[in-house]
Amino acid sequence: MSTKILSLNSTVFKWMKTFHTSCPRGFRTAAASLSSVSLKGRSFLTLKDFSPDEIKRLLWVSGDLKHRIKHEKQYLPLLQGKSIAMIFEKRSTRTRMSTETGFALLGGHPCFLKSEDIHLGVNESSTDTARVLSGLCDIVLARVYSHSTLEELDKEASIPIINGLSDLSHPIQILADYLTLQEHYGSLSGLTVSWIGDGNNVLHSFMMSAAKLGIHLKIATPKGYEPEKSVIEEAQRLSKEHGTKLVLTNDPMEAAHGSNVLVTSTWVSMGQEEEKKKRLNDFKGYQITMQTARGAKPDWTFLHCLPRKMGEVEVDDEVFYSPRSLVFPEAENRKWTNMGLVVSLLTDYSPQIPMLKF
Numbered sequence: 001m002s003t004k005i006l007s008l009n010s011t012v013f014k015w016m017k018t019f020h021t022s023c024p025r026g027f028r029t030a031a032a033s034l035s036s037v038s039l040k041g042r043s044f045l046t047l048k049d050f051s052p053d054e055i056k057r058l059l060w061v062s063g064d065l066k067h068r069i070k071h072e073k074q075y076l077p078l079l080q081g082k083s084i085a086m087i088f089e090k091r092s093t094r095t096r097m098s099t100e101t102g103f104a105l106l107g108g109h110p111c112f113l114k115s116e117d118i119h120l121g122v123n124e125s126s127t128d129t130a131r132v133l134s135g136l137c138d139i140v141l142a143r144v145y146s147h148s149t150l151e152e153l154d155k156e157a158s159i160p161i162i163n164g165l166s167d168l169s170h171p172i173q174i175l176a177d178y179l180t181l182q183e184h185y186g187s188l189s190g191l192t193v194s195w196i197g198d199g200n201n202v203l204h205s206f207m208m209s210a211a212k213l214g215i216h217l218k219i220a221t222p223k224g225y226e227p228e229k230s231v232i233e234e235a236q237r238l239s240k241e242h243g244t245k246l247v248l249t250n251d252p253m254e255a256a257h258g259s260n261v262l263v264t265s266t267w268v269s270m271g272q273e274e275e276k277k278k279r280l281n282d283f284k285g286y287q288i289t290m291q292t293a294r295g296a297k298p299d300w301t302f303l304h305c306l307p308r309k310m311g312e313v314e315v316d317d318e319v320f321y322s323p324r325s326l327v328f329p330e331a332e333n334r335k336w337t338n339m340g341l342v343v344s345l346l347t348d349y350s351p352q353i354p355m356l357k358f
Contacts, residue, residue: 031355034060039344043154043161045147047171047209048234052242055212056358059179062333062340064351066179069105070336077107078343085133086112086164087120087142089149090270094306095164095172098334099141099342106339111137120149130156139346145271160345167201168228173305174205175337178213180330181261184301187357189214192245194259194296196220196252196288197314198279199227202265202305207235207246213358216245220255222282252286257295263303264288264314280313288315293324301326 037057047055068074084103088096100110120129130153133140140157142150143164154161163171182188193210195203199221207227210217217235219227226232232248239246249255256262267283268276293300302325304315319325343349 034355035350038348040346040348041160042345043157044171044341044345045150045154045161045163046169047174047205047212050209050212052212055175055178055209056356058175058337058340058344059182059358060340060351060356061344061349062175062179062337063182063356064353065339065343066333066336067353078347078349079103079106079108081108082139082346083109083111083137084342085137085140086110087118087140087144088113088164089115089120089142089144090165092143092165094331094334095141095143098338099164102335102339103342106343108138108342126152127156129153130161131158134158139342162341162345165201169205169208170201170305171205171209172334172338172341173202174209175341176330176333177206177263177303177305178209179333179337180303180326181301182356182358183329183333184326185260185299189358190216191260192216192218192258192297193261193263194218194220194255195263196255196286196292197264197283198267198269199225200265200269203227204231206263207231208238211235211238211242211244211246214242214244218245218247218249218255218259220249220252220286222286223250225282252288252292253295256288256292259296259300261301261303262288262293262296262319265305266307266309267314268309283314287313288319290318293319300324303327303330306331 034053034057037053039054039057069076086099096112100112103110120126126149134157139160139162140153141162141164142153144150144166147166147168150161150163150166163169178188181191185191193206193215195206203219204227206217208231235246267279272279302319304327306327308320320327
């Protein structure tokens, strides 16, 4: 054991020595600033509530855990003795697996709760559920239909509540997207992200955070499928505050022009199955293809939060399975960013690797 500890300390020393001798003074100052950011005890309902430094801190911790656990093969039982209640009103592959495996990998105990397993909002109020879970576990992740359910849980709970998805936003997905783009491009500031598709919860989370990281955002939705007015107003405010561009259009080609990243998601989300025929008709012309990308920048890439439902056509196979697609690294990063999130909300963990470049 002592040999392993000595090896770890030596590795960390080499990282920090390289960091302090090779990084510009301003960059070291930024690292020191992020090191002082604490999110312990906070809930995570929407990225609207988080500052640029707080989002960067979450990504830094996530990147650190990924490096130390995946690449350095270190065992970090940071959550030993802790448990997470995972409430799922909606089914999921990535949200469940990323949270469950990530929490367990850090030494904690995940508890999966389907709607039929608990009484949330049916035989028991959200207030009572929040108070009960506060005494039984350390943190809650809830994947729900209505964002108000999360707000009710957060109001009454004495432990952090994480939004695993709601009708308003999907912030844990966007953290994974940002880490994926940071890894691919080396930094986030100055990138242009183009959303082509529905004005849904995933887009809302982009809009409430992109400008904070210096990302320009271009959005193309069919008429009648625009993002919520309040979210547009917030995105416009953030864009002005941080000096980024925000474009809203109904033309997919206009949105794709000059873009680094093309993004879409399913056109028919859970709960919208009865609207499927109408939606697929209304979204004609919005499929992302190589033709869509002809006006994008030479280094363009593609993101999709998944699932890509069989028989739906928001992106064709040529793009989805191309070398430009970051879809599967993006899916894996859901685990690392969820791990970074819960570690940040439950502990005073300090990253060991040099700060990521933003």
